[in-house]
Amino acid sequence: MARLKILTFPDPKLRKIAAPVNKFDKSLNKIVSDMLETMYEAKGIGLAATQVDIHKRIVVMDLSEEKNEPRIFINPEFMILDDKSLFSCEEGCLSIPGITEEITRPDQIKATWQDIEGNYFEDKPTGLLAVCFQHEIDHLEGKLLVDYMSSLKRDRIRKKALKA
Numbered sequence: 001m002a003r004l005k006i007l008t009f010p011d012p013k014l015r016k017i018a019a020p021v022n023k024f025d026k027s028l029n030k031i032v033s034d035m036l037e038t039m040y041e042a043k044g045i046g047l048a049a050t051q052v053d054i055h056k057r058i059v060v061m062d063l064s065e066e067k068n069e070p071r072i073f074i075n076p077e078f079m080i081l082d083d084k085s086l087f088s089c090e091e092g093c094l095s096i097p098g099i100t101e102e103i104t105r106p107d108q109i110k111a112t113w114q115d116i117e118g119n120y121f122e123d124k125p126t127g128l129l130a131v132c133f134q135h136e137i138d139h140l141e142g143k144l145l146v147d148y149m150s151s152l153k154r155d156r157i158r159k160k161a162l163k164a
Contacts, residue, residue: 002034002037003034003037003038003041004034004035004037004038004052004053004054005052005053006038006042006047006051006052006094006095007050007051007052007053007095008095008096008097008161009093009095009096009144009146009157009158009161010158010161010162011095013050013053013055014050014051014095014139014142014144015142015144016050016055016142017055017140017141017142018048018049018050018055018056018057018058018139018140018141019055019056019057020056020057020075021056021057021058021074021075021114024074024114024116024117024118028058028074028116029116031049031054031056031058032058032060032072032116034052035047035049035052035054035058035060036060036062036070038052039060039061039062039094040062040067042094044094045061045062045063045132046059046060046061046062046132046135046136047059047060047061047094047136048136048137048139048140049140050139050140050142051094051095051139057074057075057076057140058072058073058074059072059073059076059113059133059136059137059139059140060072060073061073061129061132061133061136063128063129063132072115072116073111073113073114073133073136074113074114074115074116074118075113075114076111076112076113076133076136076137076140077111077112077113077137078109078110078111078112078133078134078137079109079110080106080108080109081106081108081109081110081124082106082107082108083106085106085107085108086104086105086106086107087104087105087106087107087126087127087130087131088102088103088104088105089102089103089128089131090102090103091103091131091135091145092145093135093144093145095139095144096144096145096146096157096161099145099146099157101145101148101149101153103131103145103148105130105131105134105135106130106134107126107127107130108124108126108130109124109125109130109133109134110122110123110124111123111124111125111130111133146158
């Protein structure tokens with residue numbers, strides 16, 4: 001396993017849209033292992049492949065307290081089931097270190113994905129899992145946490161990041 005470099009805002013590669021995974025092979029296993037190691041090392045709860053400059057539809061997560069329940073989502077998608085049922089929480093992002101923002105997202109979604117062997121799954125997550133699922137899929141679509149902020153706040157974060 002190898003720790004990967006996490007791209008940080010405003011790197012333009014974070015805006016690249018990820019392509020579907022078509023090959024479920026050893027190279028996919030290696031990417032997933034490296035992503036999990038990177039996420040755990042960075043103390044994150046989710047990581048999209050786009051964040052480590054791999055532009056494939058791959059997401060890893062672990063929402064457990066003990067960090068021993070890794071979840072792998074290949075080619076994840078979601079559909080909003082009720083846009084009036086909302087969930088707000090303070091979101092952070094490994095690609096925008098040190099910044100959090102209160103974000104409101106739909107709480108009732110239908111999620112679909114494949115596992116590392118290509119098997120299909122679907123679920124109706126709520127709460128933190130629904131939020132994380134949407135946040136990580138945003139990354140695969142080239143969308144970032146700063147896109148939910150005011151332009152003034154986004155510009156301030158961009159200037160601060162460019163100075164660093």
